[in-house]
Amino acid sequence: MSFLQINQYELLPFDLAAKPTMDRYLASLNLDTSDYTFAANYLWLSGGSGFYSVIENTFCFFLLTNGELSMLLPPIGKQDDVIKAITICFNLMEENNSAQIYTKIDYVDEFIASVFVNELEEGAELFDLLEDYVIERTLVDYVYDCVDLIELKGNAFSAKRNEINKFKRINPSYEVDILDTNRHTPGIMELLNKWISDRMKYLPVEQTEAFLDGIHSERIAVKRMLNDYEKLNLIGLVIIIDGKVKGFTVGEKINVDTASVIIEKTDFDILGCAQFIFREFAKKLAAEYGVSHINVGDDMGFENLKKVKMSYRPSKLIPKYTIYKR
Incomplete structure (x- = not known):
């Protein structure tokens, strides 16, 4: 370059x-x-x-x-x-x-x-x-307490608990494994391709072009993640059901107390898999890396993504800004 x-x-x-x-x-x-x-x-x-x-x-x-x-x-x-x-x-x-x-x-x-x-x-x-400058508030990062994500206490998290229990009941043979690019790369790419195909089935026609542009970046991100996983000091988990990767999540430590989720994908057909892997990742980060908070990034301005991230009751929202020249 x-x-x-x-x-x-x-x-x-x-x-x-x-x-x-x-x-x-x-x-x-x-x-x-x-x-x-x-x-x-x-x-x-x-x-x-x-x-x-x-x-x-x-x-x-x-x-x-x-x-x-x-x-x-x-x-x-x-x-x-x-x-x-x-x-x-x-x-x-x-x-x-x-x-x-x-x-x-x-x-x-x-x-x-x-x-x-x-x-x-x-x-x-x-x-x-x-x-000479304008500072404009744009997006916010969603940050959660690890304890809240692990325990899921109270009525606010009853739906999350139910989804996780349903996942465990329907898939008793599930395995949680540390992401290993040597073993899991083919399964992760297969899951990503299935995720794209499933998402396209329910996508409104007017959103197709924007989705295709976005998914191109997402495929590049996943491939880079797999190629440079160790060099980037990433942390990842996969969910295996009947020998196939049905979910993966990847993040990193931002500082001593906080980690992030950079990429997460689960099979749409496996109910509760998304909720389950998120909690398992919180457990791993807290137990093995001493993390007390998890940042899942911003919602990129998408209302549906905002609803999902707000449903986990963030403990903190971090505003982000754009600076323009007048």
Whole structure:
């Protein structure tokens, strides 16, 4: 993959070789937001679309879409360096882009956004900078207490408990196994293909094009996950029924206390499998990795996904923002 040259700045391809550099800068943060890891971004990027550069001693992560440049995260580094890097990054995007609408920074964690605004309001020079930008709240991450997901106590979780009990009753021979790419890759790909086929059966015609675009990215993400599983330090479980993979889930530790779910798929025909694997993953993360919270990411603006994630009663919602140039 080639690099991009904009003025004197060289933007390098965002591939596995970028992991040590990004990890070094991320280590200075202690955020629960799902987007602030190497794996979360690497898995979902299509080939050739991610670039990075170290600017003003910050890690700056760019996305190239149809020739237009935006940022998938704000510059990552010390506060004073971030403020300086933001100005440079916006100048680089403006230099490259055909329209102002593409010039933006997505997935800005609320802590970073608040630091940015507070810092800008403290002095005249920085306040002038604020006048040039708009900070818009966009999505939220859903974070749960592991104990709640494991115990599923109370009336609010009665439907989840019933689904899990039904799954165990109908499938007494189920197995929960640690994901092993050497053994499970063919079964995971077979399940993914079945999941796509089943989803297409009930998809409204007007949503077909958007779904096909999305599923292309999802297939790339699953394949990358399987190819680079160990290099990315991922954690995964599979559900096996009668020798076949009927569910898989993959995540990672974001920090000492919080882990994420990056990809999860279950067979539509196996009732309760989704609820069951989610609880089993929470058990594993709590028992073996000392995790107290699980972040399942945002809902991408889909109302049905929002309902599912809210049904698990999140203990915290983490707002994320987009910064635009005025």
